Amino acid sequence: MRSFVHATNPNRVVFGYGTSAQVRQEVERLGRARALVLGSPPLAALGDRVHEALESLAVARFDGAAMHTPVEVTEQAMELVGEHSVDCVVAVGGGSTTGLAKALAWRTGIDQIILPTTYAGSEVTPVLGETAQGTKMTRSDAAILPETVVYDVEFTLDLPVAMSVTSGINAMAHAVEALYSQQTNPVVDGWALESIRLMGRALPAIAADPADVDARAEALHAAWLAGTCLGLVGMGLHHKLCHTLGGSFDLPHADTHTVVLPYAMAYNAPAAPEVMRRIAEALGTDDAPAGVHDLISSLGGPTSLHQLGMAEQDLGTAAESATAKSYPNPREVTTEGVAALLREAWAGNRPA
Ligand code: NAD
Structure with a gap:
């Protein structure tokens, strides 16, 4: 209970x-x-x-x-x-x-x-x-x-496919982090999972036909649910890291969320196995972090920080500033752990 x-x-x-x-x-x-x-x-x-x-x-x-x-x-x-x-x-x-x-x-x-x-x-x-x-x-x-x-x-309808993909994954990130937030509850969980399911289905349909009204409606519905979750419960490592990368290294908001999400999920997966299982189920995949990575790459979205123009020598500074203050997250956030996460995200390796 x-x-x-x-x-x-x-x-x-x-x-x-x-x-x-x-x-x-x-x-x-x-x-x-x-x-x-x-x-x-x-x-x-x-x-x-x-x-x-x-x-x-x-x-x-x-x-x-x-x-x-x-x-x-x-x-x-x-x-x-x-x-x-x-x-x-x-x-x-x-x-x-x-x-x-x-x-x-x-x-x-x-x-x-x-x-x-x-x-x-x-x-x-x-x-x-x-x-x-x-x-x-x-x-x-x-x-x-x-x-x-x-x-x-x-x-x-005119939101270009590339922006639809990155903005859609930005929304998915709100839903993912809501699921392992300390403040979540069964209502928020339901909205978050429905959001992930709808967005996971809508984005490939939008990429195939950007004027597909039903797919656009599903994506917007998913965005509303995800935003609602974001407004109700605290976010974790993924949002803090994207805030640091966007603010200190001037990386574009939605693209940064898109690149980082699979790696933040992979980092948190050992501490939130049931959440990852439910996300994988919503996306119809075996493994949630790899499934999100594969979805993004199949849609031509950005998969590495390198692609976004981040310099490799800035990764250490980014890891330090993203861990300067502690915040709730399912897995303990360490500078070494985040540095390793960022190295993987910089290279764009598929999460194992
Ligand atoms: P954005 O509003 O900056 O838009 C990105 C680009 O897309 C712009 O060039 C815009 O002109 C273009 N665009 C937007 N809609 C379009 C459409 N339908 N057709 C064609 N082009 C279109 O980007 P965003 O990702 O929507 O928002 C990012 C900002 O929102 C960031 O500053 C972020 O911090 C903030 N944000 C805040 C919250 C919150 O809860 N406070 C949540 C999410 C994002």
């Missing part, structure tokens, strides 16, 4: 195809009437769609969201919030745009409506990572959690 505590995050989720058309009613539902539309230049066309759907409720537009939520960018957007008496943000994009929405909400208390276009999952977590003078700080607070998420499968 397991004893547990479970608390859900209070957010509203609208899921479907063409749901972006409902964004005006979602803003009204929150009692808001002055929206700042947030986006980025590559996704300007989707931003335009949302802007039009909001009609007179869109009072300002900011297409400057950037990776790692730099505070200088947030300050620029803050000027628009003041100038236009904005009472909510409507964000269209991946984790970077969601990060900007969260940064504005954290500073002002305004409501957030998020339309995610990747599988990062940030839209359902109360966590904000911001960069100031090159340092990324993370905080968690109920005020950061977006009020409403509008998942529109149509908005993900």
